[in-house]
Amino acid sequence: xxxxxxxxxxxxxxKRRAFHWKDVFIAAYFAVLFxxxxxxxxxxxxxxxxxxKLPFAIVALVPLLxxxxxxxxxxxxxxxxxxxxxxxxxxxSRPVSARxxxxxxxxxxxxxxxxxxxxxxxxxxxxxxxxxxxxxLTLLLAFTxxxxxxxxxxxxxxxxxxxxxxxxxxxxxxxxxxxYVVAVLTFIAVGLAEDDxxxxxxxxxxxxxxxxxxxxxxxLNSAICYVLHRYxxxxxxxxxxxxxxxxxxxxxxxxxxxxxxxWVQLLRSKRLRVSFIAMAVIFVLNVYTQQMTADAVQQDxxxxxxxxxxxxxxxxxxxxxxxxxxxxxxxxxxxxxxxxPVEGILRRKYYFFCALCGLMVLxxxxxxxxxxxxxxxxxxxxxxxxxxxxxxxxxxxLFSSRMDLFASAFFNYQGGNKQLNIxxxxxxxxxxxxxxxxxxxxxxxxxxxxxxxxxxxFSFHTLYIRWISKLWHKRRYERMEQWLxx
Amino acid sequence: MELNIKNLxxxxxxxxxxxxxxxxxxxxxxxxLVGNNGAGKTTLLRLILDLIKANDGCVLSADKDVSKSDDxxxxxxxxxxxxxxxxxxxxxxxxxxxxxxxxxxxxxxxQRLETFRPLMHDxxxxxxxxxxxxxxxxxxxxxxxxxxxxxxxxxLLDEPFNYLDPSSQIVVARMIADLxxxxxxxxxxxxxxxxxxxxxSSRILLLEKGKLxxxxxxxxxxxxxxxxxxxxxxx
Numbered sequence: 001x002x003x004x005x006x007x008x009x010x011x012x013x014x015k016r017r018a019f020h021w022k023d024v025f026i027a028a029y030f031a032v033l034f035x036x037x038x039x040x041x042x043x044x045x046x047x048x049x050x051x052x053k054l055p056f057a058i059v060a061l062v063p064l065l066x067x068x069x070x071x072x073x074x075x076x077x078x079x080x081x082x083x084x085x086x087x088x089x090x091x092x093s094r095p096v097s098a099r100x101x102x103x104x105x106x107x108x109x110x111x112x113x114x115x116x117x118x119x120x121x122x123x124x125x126x127x128x129x130x131x132x133x134x135x136x137l138t139l140l141l142a143f144t145x146x147x148x149x150x151x152x153x154x155x156x157x158x159x160x161x162x163x164x165x166x167x168x169x170x171x172x173x174x175x176x177x178x179x180y181v182v183a184v185l186t187f188i189a190v191g192l193a194e195d196d197x198x199x200x201x202x203x204x205x206x207x208x209x210x211x212x213x214x215x216x217x218x219x220l221n222s223a224i225c226y227v228l229h230r231y232x233x234x235x236x237x238x239x240x241x242x243x244x245x246x247x248x249x250x251x252x253x254x255x256x257x258x259x260x261x262x263w264v265q266l267l268r269s270k271r272l273r274v275s276f277i278a279m280a281v282i283f284v285l286n287v288y289t290q291q292m293t294a295d296a297v298q299q300d301x302x303x304x305x306x307x308x309x310x311x312x313x314x315x316x317x318x319x320x321x322x323x324x325x326x327x328x329x330x331x332x333x334x335x336x337x338x339x340x341p342v343e344g345i346l347r348r349k350y351y352f353f354c355a356l357c358g359l360m361v362l363x364x365x366x367x368x369x370x371x372x373x374x375x376x377x378x379x380x381x382x383x384x385x386x387x388x389x390x391x392x393x394x395x396x397x398l399f400s401s402r403m404d405l406f407a408s409a410f411f412n413y414q415g416g417n418k419q420l421n422i423x424x425x426x427x428x429x430x431x432x433x434x435x436x437x438x439x440x441x442x443x444x445x446x447x448x449x450x451x452x453x454x455x456x457x458f459s460f461h462t463l464y465i466r467w468i469s470k471l472w473h474k475r476r477y478e479r480m481e482q483w484l485x486x
Numbered sequence: 487m488e489l490n491i492k493n494l495x496x497x498x499x500x501x502x503x504x505x506x507x508x509x510x511x512x513x514x515x516x517x518x519l520v521g522n523n524g525a526g527k528t529t530l531l532r533l534i535l536d537l538i539k540a541n542d543g544c545v546l547s548a549d550k551d552v553s554k555s556d557d558x559x560x561x562x563x564x565x566x567x568x569x570x571x572x573x574x575x576x577x578x579x580x581x582x583x584x585x586x587x588x589x590x591x592x593x594x595x596x597q598r599l600e601t602f603r604p605l606m607h608d609x610x611x612x613x614x615x616x617x618x619x620x621x622x623x624x625x626x627x628x629x630x631x632x633x634x635x636x637x638x639x640x641x642l643l644d645e646p647f648n649y650l651d652p653s654s655q656i657v658v659a660r661m662i663a664d665l666x667x668x669x670x671x672x673x674x675x676x677x678x679x680x681x682x683x684x685x686x687s688s689r690i691l692l693l694e695k696g697k698l699x700x701x702x703x704x705x706x707x708x709x710x711x712x713x714x715x716x717x718x719x720x721x
Contacts, residue, residue: 250614256582261572268574268616334570334632337535338587339559405574405618477539484537484569 004100007091011104027113034121042128057206062134063183063214065126066141069118070176073146077153081114085158085232102233109150119143137214144221148175151228158235168231175224179217186213258344262352265327269405272320272327276356279319283312284363291371303435304443305377310434313360313378314385317353318427321393322400324349329402329483336480342397343469350394350465354386374443380451387457388430395468398475402486487561487639487672488513489534493543496529496696503529504696506543511674516666518683518704519676520713521693527676528566530693531644534674535564547640560588563638565629565646573618577610577628580617581635588636595635602631605657623649630658634665641665641673647682655679659686680717684710692716 087101109115119142127135152172159165186209254260266272286308328335328345335345361382367373433453438446472479491509495502504526511517519527532538534545536552544551547558564570572580585595599611605627610620617628626649633641641662647655663686666673677683683690690709692700700716702709 250576250616256575256579257586261583264579265574331569331572333535333537333566334572336537337559337562337564337570338584339556340587341556480537481539 003094003096004103007096007100007104008107011108035124038125038128058130059134059206059210060187062126062130062138062210063141063186063217065122066119066138066214066217067145067179067183069122069142070145070149070179073118074149074153076118077114077149081112081150081153083108083112083154085154099233102229105154105232106151106229109154110147112150115143115146115150119146137211141214141217141221144218144225145179148221148224148228151225151232155228155232155235158232160236164235171224175220178220182213182217182220186210258340259348259352262349265405266320269327269403271403271405272323275319276316279316280312280360280363283308283315284360287312287364287373288367288371291367291373303438304441304446305381305438306373307435309364309373309377309381310385310389310431312364313357313381314389316360317356317385317390318393320356321353321390322396323403324394324397324400325479326400326403327405329400329479329486330405332480332483336476341469342472342476343466346394346397346465346469346472347462350391350461353390357382357385357390374447376444376447376451380447380454383451383454383458384430384434385454387454387459387461388433389427391457391461391464392426392430394465395471397468397472398479402483487548487558488546489640489672489674490546490549491534491543492546494530494533494540494545495542496526496533496538497541502696504533504693506530506696506698509691509698509701511672513672514666514670515689516663516673516687517675518687518690519674519693520678520680520683520690521676522717524695525693526696527693528644529696531564531566531642531674531676534642535562535566537566558640561639562642563633563636563640564642565633566642566644568625568629570629570632571617571625574616576614576616577620578612580628580632584632584636590636598635598637599631602635602661605631605654605661607654621649623651623654626650627654627658634661637665637669637671639669639671641671641675643673643675645677646675647677647679655682662686680710680713684713 119139122142123135123139126138290306290308368375437449489511494506496504552558659682665671684707687704690702690704
């Protein structure tokens with residue numbers, strides 16, 4: 001018991017010291033945003049809904065709402081959740097039992113904000129549209145679903161081999177199927193039954209039916225959570241040799257130079273590489289799909305350009321440009337003590353981003369050849385991206401934090417910080433100019449103006465980068481000391 | 487190249503990490519910097535390399551303030567810690583990159599790397615590994631080689647013997663001494679290893695709580711007794 005108390009104390013100390021009020025404000029900001037959107041939607045549809053009779057009893061949606069978050073929750077956890085499941089060495093070499101550790105992991109899992117995020121969202125929706133009591137029930141149901149997801153992930157990460165992961169995967173699939181069957185059955189059997197005149201129901205039968213089936217889901221989830229917790233506790237610790245870091249074989253990426261470091265860091269840093277490729281694929285595909293209905297879209301909204309074009313050409317570079325010097329921060333002591341001027345680094349980096357914009361243009365050439373995408377629009381987007389979209393972001397070197405080169409990519413906000421988040425709003429200005437131009441002017445004039453603005457921006461890039469570099473030099477100690485301490 | 491320190495002070499919060507009124511390191515001197523943990527050795531080296539801001543005073547390298555001029559970067563080789571290494575490069579790429587920065591041709595680079603073979607023990611070149619995948623000892627060696635391969639006029643190394651096996655420590659000590667003798671490199675190395683520092687340095691500086699409390703000439707290891715006496719009295 002003493003060991004468990006000490007573990008709890010350690011856990012609480014760690015949470016207290018990692019707590020930042022600004023994280024609370026950010027969470028509150030997104031919560032307010034979500035609430036505003038949902039309430040606005042509710043106000044928009046509620047009057048319509050009040051006039052019409054729904055073909056089902058809305059109460060029966062409660063279990064379905066709760067289980068509907070499972071896939072999104074699991075995806076979030078797969079990309080984002082890195083809570084510890086193994087004891088650190090300083091605990092492993094102390095008399096801390098596996099049972100105590102497993103209990104601590106369970107408590108940490110239950111109290112993690114990630115477990116509550118999505119349940120609170122769906123509970124709010126349920127409370128607003130169905131009723132507060134049903135909202136609370138939805139919260140409880142959804143929480144047991146997210147907790148089960150988290151415990152499955154804990155077991156998976158701790159599992160030493162296939163003999164543990166295969167039963168886990170099988171059990172997870174069976175659980176999902178059972179859950180969805182019960183949830184869908186609730187909706188169909190209970191929700192639609194009210195509307196069947198051949199089957200008159202007792203008073204409050206829908207509510208009781210929903211409560212009963214929700215209770216079945218709760219019991220099922222609770223039992224699964226108990227089993228998973230026991231499974232986690234009984235799993236033996238990892239064999240250190242199996243999980244020792246494996247050295248990656250380095251492949252040559254051409255001759256080493258002051259230029260090549262830009263693409264080498266992009267290709268060898270998983271975080272950058274995955275972010276860039278993901279953005280490129282998403283937006284290029286969007287251009288192609290939008291181009292299929294280009295004429296209709298342009299008629300509907302009066303925009304004389306494919307709305308995804310600017311994003312496809314400029315956004316992948318912009319994603320990298322938000323972390324200027326974030327990678328170099330890992331070895332900035334080496335940079336600063338060598339004849340390697342920061343202005344030169346920034347300029348080469350900017351040219352590299354422009355080259356990436358050019359690469360995106362190449363990927364869009366088939367759309368020009370076979371799908372009617374205007375070559376002038378493409379060229380204008382390239383010039384605008386280089387001159388006005390990406391260039392301002394070179395100033396992110398004044399704010400960026402150090403980026404872990406080899407951390408995972410998705411939803412990893414290391415390298416960014418709150419100053420950078422605020423600075424990111426800068427990108428809306430060139431976006432507004434771009435789309436405003438294509439909305440207000442005829443297509444040809446818009447191409448010309450957008451291209452001219454891009455060229456104008458590009459013509460000032462040397463001065464701008466020199467100015468940024470001077471600003472950086474004034475703040476260099478603060479930046480370097482921050483990077484050293486991160 | 488001479489290094490001059492005048493009224494140099496670095497404060498973190500309420501703690502004075504370094505406070506040196508005056509210190510001159512003549513061109514060609516090989517100076518050892520010793521002291522207990524937290525004495526200010528690394529802080530001094532970071533201030534000389536302009537990596538952190540001094541609260542007061544300045545460091546002059548060849549009579550130029552290092553915080554106002556970048557000329558010192560052309561002739562100074564240094565290695566303090568992993569923040570000097572480019573983790574996504576292989577050792578070959580890292581050395582080639584440094585060579586490009588200093589205008590060293592590939593041929594010259596290969597010749598110079600040959601002289602470091604006794605230190606590398608065939609564990610560094612030709613391994614196709616990124617720097618991040620090397621052990622701490624090998625990363626230390628790579629950092630030291632990166633600092634010395636440019637044949638600098640000023641060499642600054644922070645605890646170069648850390649993580650190294652005994653034979654590598656001897657090799658590194660010999661290489662530092664050879665560089666100093668051949669090129670007249672002004673060298674400042676910090677270390678907890680009193681015997682190595684005493685073997686190769688012509689002068690030893692003892693720091694304690696940010697203050698320079700002893701500046702000992704070290705003719706043929708004469709300072710070691712005084713240092714041992716000092717550290718024994720600290721226990």
